[in-house]
Amino acid sequence: TLSTQTDYRDGEAQTDPYSPEYVVPSGSVPELLTLATLTWGRGLPAGLAEVEMIERAREKRAWEATLPAMDNALQIVKRRKMMNDMERKEWAFREQEIEKLQEVRLEVLKKLLWRREKNQKELHAKRLDDHWQNYQKAKEEKVKKIQHDCALMLRKLVAKRKNVMGKLERRDIIKEYTDFTSQTYAPLSRIGYFPDNHSERYVVKNFYLNTFAGLCELEASLPDSVTQVKIKAPKPKYTTTETGFIKRSARLEVDLAQVHQ
Secondary structure, three states, X not given: OOOOOOOOOHHHHOOOOOOOOOOOOOOOOOHHHHHOOOEEOEEEOXXXXXXXXXXXXXXXXXXXXXXXXXXXXXXXXXXXXXXXXHHHHHHHHHHHHHHXXXXXXXXXXXXXXXXXXXXXXXXXXXXXXXXXXXXXHHHHHHHHHHHXXXXXXXXXXXXXXXXXXXXXXXXXXXXXXXXXXXXXXXOOHHHOOOOOOOHHHHOOOOHHHHOHHHHHHHHHHOOHHHHOOOOOOOOOOOOEXXXXXXXXXXXXXXXXXXXXX
């Protein structure tokens, strides 16, 4: 035997239940045939509404069996009255069904309106949040610009205050080179000089460090004491004296050796 495996579940391959053929004897009307309009997925399996419909059909068949025969005028009048009463009951029941259906539709409409209102609130909240973020960003940029302008004006005022009389001062080169905080050693970036630019010119470029031949020549020039390491074994410590007594500093080591043995 061979076993097979598919990518589908048993429920996906399940078809509608099988309905066998039937034969109705003449003169009989089985009650089961009244459910022929119900199919799988449309009334079957039967729920509460289908059970109520079946009970109403039974009551109507029992009521039809109690209708008087149309033999005389009195029976006709009585039959017409019973049919009018039954018609009023059916219309009342139909109105109740319509009211229930309208209530269900009203509940669905309420849920849809509530969901739409919730989405609108979320959209408005998001829009307000975006506006608030934009205003905050504009505010921070404006404050930053004000601070920058304030620092610029303060520098201008300080520069004007240094030379109130308007006298021209000659450049003191000695003072600039003796003061390590001057523009010569630490120029400001706002005047157009950036110390980080062209930093590669400060990198050490050496023949002995950047080329293999230079490294070989540098290694050959080193003394043997650097390239050939010599390790001398330590001399053993004398733990006993000339008279045969163990020194006080070596008693712990001797005890440990005896314990190890």
